[in-house]
Amino acid sequence: MSALSLGIDTSNYTTSVALVDENENMIYNKGILLEVKSGERGLRQSDALFQHVHHLPILLQDLPRGREIEVICYSERPRPLRDSYMPVFRSGESLARSLAGVLGVKRLAVSHQENHLRAAIYGSGSPELEATFAAVHFSGGTSEILLVKKKSIGFECEIIAQTRDLNAGQLVDRIGVLMGCSFPAGKALEVLANQVMPESIDRKLVISTTMDGVDFHFSGQENQAQRLLDAGTDQAVVAYLLLKSIAKTLSKAIGGLQKQYSFQSVLFSGGVMSNRIIKKIVEHELSAAGLKLYFSPGEYSRDNAAGNALMGMDYYKSMRCGR
Template sequence: MAERFLGIDTSNYRTSAAVYEPESGFWQSEGGLLTVPAGAIGLRQSDALFQHTVRLHEKIEALPQGEVSAIGVSTRPRAVEGSYMPCFLAGESAARSAAHLLSVPLFTVSHQQGHIAAAALSAGRLSLLDGPFLAWHLSGGTSELLLVHPGADGLPDCTCIGGTTDLAAGQLIDRAGALLGLPFPAGAALDALALSAAPEKGYRPRVTACRFSLSGMQNQVENKCKTASARQVARFTLETVANAVLKATEQALAQYPYPVLCAGGVMASSVIRMRMRERFADVSFAEPVLSGDNAVGTAVLAARLYERNRT
């Protein structure tokens, strides 16, 4: 029987569980967005934790039954000192209980490490995890350009070398979506609007040493709303984010000429992907379903750590 690994992730806006079989490459992900009140652009941590606690068992029960060799769970946003969000307690509690009852190993990882592993699997480039590469983690709460090496603990060792200094790319996109009356999170709807728009250059934020500010871009988007259609506003927003990301990537590659892996929900944008593919030869993306928050990456990392500890 093929070895199977369970992954659990309870991020700020999605409850996720997944299984992964390294021998066949099979994976199945079950997840769902948390309920955000109409017109809101976020949730309090207490509300997110409650919703995860209510819904996690449904995601696990939707997975195929069978024995698992180990469990992986995300317990914090990033693998850095002081990184903490209460919403991850829901997944950690369930994972620790399951691992104890099943007498299988439990491996704790960060949400960011899970994103990177899921993107590498989806792109067919798990081998990236065995050497140095650059990775974008572009999402609602994080916009970081990472230098990644294999860590001594067997997990991706991520050093932030660039990205936003203030507003995350996903926050800018969600605020633009709110101005246009789109549901939260607004990424998919904004991308669909942008694809129906005429070519738009967007604003070019200043990028220095791979870092840029997006807080002032909200004013640019608001001004655009006064004179342009919703479609053009959407295109302007995503092209603006793409301009910053491309410039920061160019600056990073000048110092670190490695492959580039793109992870996070914002990287599901067709507009940003097109721009990245046009500019860089060695860039890889997760398929959209594994770009956003998911538990597949935690299961992949559990499989890798299980094999590492066994040999």
């Protein structure tokens, strides 16, 4: 019977558990969003950690029974860097260590960012990416473009462009909450933006991009969106212009980086990159760049534990082969 790998991820806004077999069949992949009170734009780490502790047993009780778990892989930090730390990951780490000890199985600690990358590769059809490629990680907690080098298990990531202030997800959530949407506001903002025909928007209405070389700023877009709303601009129009500005910013950064680095492929991950409007604009903006663009469906772009389950299986197979 095929062995199983259990993945656990406890990010700032989602508790996630996934289970994958040796053939990379996703047996189980579920998450629970952390609850943010109406009108608020985030959670304190202590509150988020408490919710993770409550959610993890709920997710584990629904795991399929009758097959043996051979390895447990969990996120222990935000990025694959020594000084990277965030308290919310202690909840998943504690559970993973306890389960591995009780079950007598191997465990593997990785980063939340590597989890995103591995899940995005899987979600985009497991393409044969080059040994070094570019990756976009845009979410509520991160807005970075990375130069990624494959390792036998996981990835080595170098930040080659990043936000200088707000993250893209923060921008979306702040303006979404200002419009009366619930937090997180990404889905609601996309629904709003889809209510308008882009060609019908007055050309004088724009939310411009702000670049600093290949780095970028999002606080300016927040101020511009607020001014448009204060002036009575339709919320759907503001939503579309905001998403367009994120896509334009990202496209400009990738275009600039392509001139500095020799990557041929770009992998997109993070909750913001599950937005179909942003995807469509980025594809259009970079259509002449000669790049291979890999987008993953929302299930594997947003926070999830699928990447950890897959890396755990990679680890199990490497051990079995004696590597």
